[in-house]
Amino acid sequence: MKETIAIRRATANDLTILLKCEQEVIRAERPFDPTIKEEEVTYYDLESLRTDPRAIVVVACDGDTIVATGYALEKQARHYLEHETYAYLGFMYTDPAYRGMGINGKIISTLQHWAKEQGLFELRLTVYDANEPALRAYEKVGFKKHIVEMRLRTEG
Secondary structure: OOOOOEEEEOOHHHHHHHHHHHHHHHHHHHHHOOOOOOOOOOOOOHHHHHHOOOEEEEEEEEOOEEEEEEEEEEEEOOOOOOOOEEEEEEEEEEOHHHOOOOHHHHHHHHHHHHHHHOOOOOEEOOOOOOOHHHHHHHHHOOOOOOOOOOOOOOOO
């Protein structure tokens, strides 16, 4: 592994690897969410996100190898909030062999810089409450728990 991890925008040539990373995100989240379908699913339209002027998809590379991903997307805030728009962060994935090295923090810093350039000063993301490692990683870079979404399954 190289000492320097480079963060860059994702390109069209990265799509195959990005789709594999997306499946790793889903695989990691299935234990936290019994409502995710068992068959292969997708969370993101990565090509649309990559080309959307209101979004950025970034990758962290060790040489030519993509080892982490993330995106930021400008979203409309609810009408009663003090900000009109915000940056929603998603697709936060780091290869297990590269975890604990601060790469996620570098990706978030890159996304935060992009958001500021867009005039977006509120950043939000969602994470499963039981996903302790992810919670610690986000708290480490300054995120705070804000709201808890609850669910109830009724018999139909």
